[in-house]
Amino acid sequence: MGLFRSSEILGIADSALEFALAASEEAHPNEYMGMLRGEEASNLGLAEDGTVLSEVLVVPGTKTNPVSAEFKPINTPNDLSAAGSIHSHPNGVLRPSAADRSTFSRNHVHIIVGAPYGREDWQAFDRDGEPIDLPVLDVDPPEEEFFDFTQEDIDNELRGDEE
Template sequence: MGLFRSSEILGIAESALEFALAASEEAHPNEYMGMLRGEDASNLGLDRDGTVLSEVLVVPGTKSNPVSAEFKPIHAPNDLSAAGSIHSHPNGVLRPSTADLGTFSRNHVHIIIGAPYGQEDWQAFDRDGEEIELPVLDIDPPEEEFFDFTQEDIDRELREEDNR
């Protein structure tokens, strides 16, 4: 069955889209580029089969200028939940270029964000470069535990040190 219960993309988390819009505006006049991480809808409390685009992954070493953005595939995160790509077009054109189409076959969905980077200044495409509807979902991605200890653990450790 694969990583996700269904490969159907149900939508993009509002927080992921907002991050990408802000990053695109900050990168202007250069292009912005990132990868989209997918999360099984059931892990987000949705009672549906499918995948939600939940986060934008920033790829180290991405090079960009006003007409392109690229990264070496070796620098891409080794992340099995990668489900798509997202990048900006500082000229505001919400259509894939020939170069964009050459990379679209690698994932399920691709989003282009255009200047001036507002809530309506983006369009999603399938791997063939055809426009698709992609709902924006008001969901909270699950919190990932970066550290495997809590504040209680720290306090306990400090008390033990004081008692030594």
């Protein structure tokens, strides 16, 4: 059994795609690279079973230049919800290179965005490097709380109050 109830990728959140397009444009003329976090569709208010690519995870220590982007696997966020990868091709070519294909087996979906980084300048691929259709979904990823306590909790702890 996989991490998600259904390993089917239903689409990518509009906000995640917008982030990746903007980050790719900002990195130009170098490549941009990130991981894609998946979220259960039901957590996003969708009635379907499956996963939505909801967020782009930035990998610390990523090295880029105009023809490649790489990171050490040890720097990959320890995030079990990683469901794909995304990177840019500053030359605008929306086809995976041999190097791209060699990394595709690690996740469900891989997206390449190309210059000039507009709404139509991207393509999704499956594990085998074959193009796939990936709908852009208008969903809001759930807000994550970095801390699971409030100032009131801290004050109660300092006073020695019991819950």
